[in-house]
């Protein structure tokens with residue numbers, strides 16, 4: 063059977079409405095002291111109060127509220143320092159991909175001898191960190207099921223991964239109720255990101271039966287539940303979006319991604335547009351580039367989404383009112399974008415070997 067040579071998945075996953083109340087008791091199995099990394103919405107939505115009520119008197123939980131935007135290297139250092147001072151036994155992240163990636167990187171590098179930039183540049187991690195627990199509040203980056211964290215390196219003006227197999231979340235809490243208050247734009251872009259990830263994983267040249275199975279289910283769930291889920295926020299749809307995102311993470315963690323994620327990182331670092339938005343608008347161009355090499359996989363996608371796959375993605379973009387944020391803008395640092403895309407590990411997993419002309423084609427499509 064076609065199975066990855068090595069793969070890691072979360073040890074324990076809780077999936078039910080209201081599962082958030084189990085977060086602290088689950089974390090405390092790793093020790094009585096921990097840090098909970100979150101964004102501004104935790105207080106706004108009343109979830110911080112709810113969580114505080116679940117902390118017993120013999121335990122101690124400190125909250126680390128991160129600034130908005132995508133995490134930078136220095137923020138990992140700040141969080142590790144706060145955690146060491148507090149003598150944290152674990153770090154949990156509750157939020158979108160940025161919060162989860164920051165919490166994951168800090169937990170993973172908690173005992174590291176070198177600075178985070180060393181590991182971003184490919185240095186080997188020799189000291190295992192402390193347990194990371196993930197609670198996604200969007201659907202999603204899939205970060206709760208992957209071993210990498212995307213972090214901005216401001217000096218290089220680049221978004222780069224830090225990855226290690228020990229980074230995998232020990233526990234994942236999937237609570238569809240948390241998606242109910244996600245702002246529409248966040249849910250729209252992040253769920254499309256998950257769909258793109260599942261698509262890229264499904265056609266990746268590293269795909270196996272294992273990754274394809276999760277990727278295909280993710281495409282099915284996301285393509286069918288994204289538009290109605292955004293409007294109604296009904297539990298059935300939110301559960302499907304949350305699972306679709308989780309499955310996309312399991313899939314691409316095992317197979318890597320493709321050219322969309324290769325180009326999305328330099329574009330994101332230069333133009334500061336949301337990652338999910340960038341990935342969404344690159345999707346039709348990627349399908350056009352890969353269609354021939356997709357072979358029967360194109361037909362499988364069409365079968366799963368119940369419409370010609372390219373037409374379905376264009377319909378989704380139109381239904382969700384997603385338009386290219388680059389249209390009419392000047393293309394800056396074209397050579398840097400092309401060089402980084404061609405160097406990217408995501409691009410290396412694309413089934414069609416990507417050329418300079420392919421990258422130029424995507425840029426033309428999204429800037430025209």
Ligand SMILES: [Fe+2]
Nearest residue numbers: 255259337341
């Ligand atoms: Fe992504």
